[in-house]
Amino acid sequence: MSLLPRTAEEFSSAEYWERFFKKRGEKAFEWYGDYNKLCGVLHKYIKVQDKVLVVGCGNSELSEQMYDVGYKHLTNIDISETVVNHMNQRNAERRPGLTFQQMDATQTPYEEASYQAALDKGTLDAMASEEEGALARNMLTEVARVLSVGGRYVCVTLAQESVIKLAVDRFVQLGWAVRLHCLQEENRSVEDSFALPVFVLVCTKFRQPMPMPILEMCLGEDGAPTRLTQVSDLLSAVREHQAYSVLKKRLRTSTDASSNLSLTLSHTKTGLPRYTLTVQDCPLGAKVPRSNQFAIFIVPQGSETAWLYSSSEGRRQLAASANFRRLVIVAMHRNQEYTDMQDVQSELSPMVMDLAPPGMPANQQVPFLSVGGDLGWREEVSRGVSELSGEYCVENVKGEDGELYRRLVFLSNAALVQSESRLVPSNTVSAASGHKKKSKKKAKPTTAPSTSSTSLSVDSGFLCCAHHEVMVAGLTMLGVGTPQNKDVPVSVLLVGLGGGGLPQFLRDFVPNVTVEVVELDPVVMQVANEWFGFRPDDRLTVTLGDGLERICALEKEGGRLFDVIMFDVDNKDSTVGMSCPPAAFVETSILQKVRSLLTPRGIFTLNLVCRDSVLRKSVLERVSAVFPTIISRKIEGEVNEVLLCSHGENGTSKAATILPSLNQAGKSLQSALYSNRTGPKSSPHIDIAELLKDLKIE
Secondary structure (H helix, E strand, O other): OOOOOOOHHHHHOHHHHHHHHHHHOOOOOOOOOOHHHHHHHHHHHOOOOOOEEEEOOOOOOHHHHHHHOOOOOEEEEEOOHHHHHHHHHHHOOOOOOOEEEEOOOOOOOOOOOOEEEEEEEOHHHHHOOHHHHHHHHHHHHHHHHHEEEEEEEEEEEOOOHHHHHHHHHHHHHOOOEEEEEEOOOOOOOOOOOOOOOOEEEEEEOOOOOOOOOEEEEEEOOOOOOEEEOOHHHHHHHHHHHHHHHHHHHHHHHOOOOOOOOEEEEEOOOOOOEEEEEEEEEOOOOOOOOOOOOEEEEEOOEOOOOOHHHHOHHHHHHHHHHHOOOEEEEEEEOOOOOOOOHHHHHHHHHHHHHHHOOOOOOOOOOOOEEEOOOOOEOEEEEEEEEEOOOEEEEEEEEEOOOOOEEEEEEEHHHOOOOOEEEEEEEOOOOOOOOOOOOOOOOOOOOOOOOOOOHHHEEEOOOOOOOHHHHHHHHHHHHHOOOOHHHOOOOEEEEEEOOOOOHHHHHHHHHOOOEEEEEEEOOHHHHHHHHHHOOOOOEOOEEEEEOOHHHHHHHHHHHOOOOEEEEEEOOOOOOOOOOEEEOOHHHHOHHHHHHHHHOEEEEEEEEEEEEEOOHHHHHHHHHHHHHHOOEEEEEEOOOOOOEEEEEEOOOOHHHHHHHHHHHHHHHHHHHHHHHHHOOOOOOOOOOOOHHHHOOOOEEO
16 A cells, blocks of 8 residues: 555545554654754744644654754644554653644644644645645634744645645735745755655734735745745745756756756846756767766857757757757846856856756866857847737847847747847948848857947848848849849738838838838837838838738729738747747638739748648648749748749749749849949848748749
């Protein structure tokens, strides 16, 4: 027979505990730890001279050990007659003042305010499962009755959410102060199968109920208390500690190159997230030097959204390049100040060994790696809230190429950059040629630039998003810039504004173009105007509203066709395997409307971001049913792919004839973009010929 309950309800059964202690016999059962583990926090809250009621004592040695160090006023109660008789016999001679009584903790004969402390080790957890917590609530009511003013209920618990919420809610209602200690496990063997941390709940009774809840969390027995405002915040902190303990156990006992284990460390004073750590192991069998067991890699501020650091594929590549058995990749959070690399190392060092791989000696040196030895640079320039997309921030960052960039990030998905533009000094004339490509070389990040945000402007000729470059290169399918199309107008309908980089580039550099942008969120329009230099005019207009509704309205009105229709709109539903576009945008009925709005030579350009291979296949089948000609281009190092779709007949054979002709058309488009630049400060930084490589016929 197992010595642990088969079901949670058995915890609160008197019959179960009778059977348990009869089977257990003489051996003490230390539920959640012994005196040596708990003495620090117990002495902190229970005075030696206090009169203490020990609730659900079992056959634990805890009361005996407390008695031996000076606690002489201990009253122990338990529902099991077997255990009470056994404990009285065991202590009759050595500890004549230590009493054990058979009693139901929900109904005691003791007078009100007759104890200065109530000690509970696991009893609350045992009772909370019965009758949806009614038994536990009755016990807590009884504890509150027998404690005097200033008295404390000290409960050792695993802090299962339903249990701890029940207790905290009860004592908050009574106006008591609530503090929770999460006990650290430095000396626990990693082979111990019990991974959850032990908590000690301390609830203090006041003469007058406190008008506002006093809720505090402490790490360890002596950790400084962190004040929390709501019970939900306390429960969240408990979950974080539990998750960390389980993660730590898992990391110290096994390795898994395919997993993406991560945890967030928060600032002890503010409670705000400060670091996110992701663990990446090398595959089993990889040739790793014996000395390269474990390292910490610090991601420069502003670079955490890069593919190398934010995607599982990128992190595996980074770990393989670093060639350590385990690499912990550390990202720093917004709204946090970081002095220098040494400061970051000092903060992280105390907990580094918790994440070490199995078998690594505790005294082994752990190197900190970085790009150029610097923390990078980030400056938040604006923050606000959109009713549609939630909180957002606009920030300037220094890229690993040494350039300055401005980003729009919605904090509901902080790992995704919604829009990005390169910044240049406002008084600087760009001397870059039209054929210059973004540098892939990593340069050493420097400290904060001397140029202030007010003296910076957006370089409209630089497209930060690689998929935007491919969407522009797709204009070669129209023959834009070729001699025969020199004066032919080009009309574009673009769904999705973002920071406005793509439509501005089209307006500034594509000859004879007119662009209508459809944007759902008026806040995005405001941000684009204020922070990304977006300036509509007679050739670049914006329609605020739903993109699907606009397409339906245009089709219903009739009489207006476009040479290019582009979808560059993200999906707010993160549970779907396709983050761009929303699923409704690739339904057959919408695709048919898009086709009807295109000129005979027109193309449909879709930015597709789909991690689900089955879903991607379904999308391609629907698109190809409407557009027989589909040419795709994957974006290197990203999930994005751009589909260039034509509604001409004989799709595959037509596409096969198109590909060879695109090279010459690309040269014409490159030349046209550069010659059509508007204003002395702008030059197109795009290489059309390079972008036309690796095209694939779908």
